[in-house]
Amino acid sequence: MTHEILIQLTNAIIEGDPELTVELTQKALAAGLEPMAIIEQGLVPGMAVVGERFECGDYFLPNLIISANGMQDAMKVLEPELRARQQEVKVAGKVVIGTVQGDIHEIGKSLVGTMLSVNGFQVFDLGVDVPAETFIAKVKETGANLVGLSALLTTTMVVQREIIDALKQAGLRDKVKVMVGGAPVSRSWAAEIGADGYAEDAIGAVALAKSLVAG
Numbered sequence: 036m037t038h039e040i041l042i043q044l045t046n047a048i049i050e051g052d053p054e055l056t057v058e059l060t061q062k063a064l065a066a067g068l069e070p071m072a073i074i075e076q077g078l079v080p081g082m083a084v085v086g087e088r089f090e091c092g093d094y095f096l097p098n099l100i101i102s103a104n105g106m107q108d109a110m111k112v113l114e115p116e117l118r119a120r121q122q123e124v125k126v127a128g129k130v131v132i133g134t135v136q137g138d139i140h141e142i143g144k145s146l147v148g149t150m151l152s153v154n155g156f157q158v159f160d161l162g163v164d165v166p167a168e169t170f171i172a173k174v175k176e177t178g179a180n181l182v183g184l185s186a187l188l189t190t191t192m193v194v195q196r197e198i199i200d201a202l203k204q205a206g207l208r209d210k211v212k213v214m215v216g217g218a219p220v221s222r223s224w225a226a227e228i229g230a231d232g233y234a235e236d237a238i239g240a241v242a243l244a245k246s247l248v249a250g
């Protein structure tokens with residue numbers, strides 16, 4: 036029965052119906068589903084299909100935008116629920132996170148930021164299309180020990196490398212651990228550009244961040 040709601044939710048994202056997406060998200064919560072299950076098994080699979088359809092030319096930019104709006108509206112419902120489940124209160128570390136310059140994909144970065152925040156990290160979210168200088172200024176200002184760089188485009192992945200190089204030049208590379216992520220990013224890319232770690236999703240990002248601050 037509950038599983039059915041998740042399938043409907045995936046379809047609401049694919050069909051581009053933000054209102055229904057929000058309604059089903061609320062229904063799923065009321066049915067006792069965990070927010071993270073709603074995200075990972077309902078919303079994210081829908082976005083993946085939307086991406087595939089866009090790639091093969093069945094969907095166009097407006098489809099991407101409306102589905103993304105649905106996901107973001109659903110996240111507004113889910114975020115307080117994620118926070119309500121927060122168990123750890125102590126600050127595990129300070130993270131400066133953002134989507135790199137030239138890239139406006141927001142959803143994955145924000146989800147990683149939220150999950151880090153509900154797991155005890157103090158998160159400074161710089162938003163999207165963030166230049167290297169802004170990351171550097173925020174690290175200096177906050178004394179953050181972690182930096183998270185999101186990139187969703189093959190053309191902006193390279194900016195992750197530029198930011199790591201800029202951190203080196205600013206004399207900050209020894210003070211922060213850098214984690215990278217985003218659909219085209221891989222473990223081998225992270226190694227190639229000298230990042231400290233890569234995670235595939237928001238749950239993985241929390242585990243990675245914890246291990247990076249511990250070691």
Ligand code: B12
Nearest residue numbers: 086090138139141142143183185188189216217218236237
């Ligand atoms: C929604 C979307 C958009 C929306 C974004 C809206 C918004 N507010 O965010 C809009 C419509 C704006 C958009 C625009 C474009 N998009 Co777009 N978009 C997508 C889509 C369908 C979904 C992305 C998404 O939100 N996924 C859901 C979230 C939860 O997943 P995620 O982002 O991957 O994040 C997770 C992990 O990657 C990881 N993660 C993410 N960041 C980080 C950071 C760290 C530190 C860590 C550890 C982990 C981590 O954890 C996250 C949570 O689990 C993808 C398809 C796809 N398969 O990715 C295409 C996709 C990324 N877009 C694509 C393209 C081509 C574009 C455009 C160039 C289209 C155009 N012609 O204009 C523009 C680029 C604009 C720009 N300059 O950035 C291509 C990229 C191809 C490529 N290889 O480069 C994709 C792959 C679609 C496709 N299959 O062709 N897009």
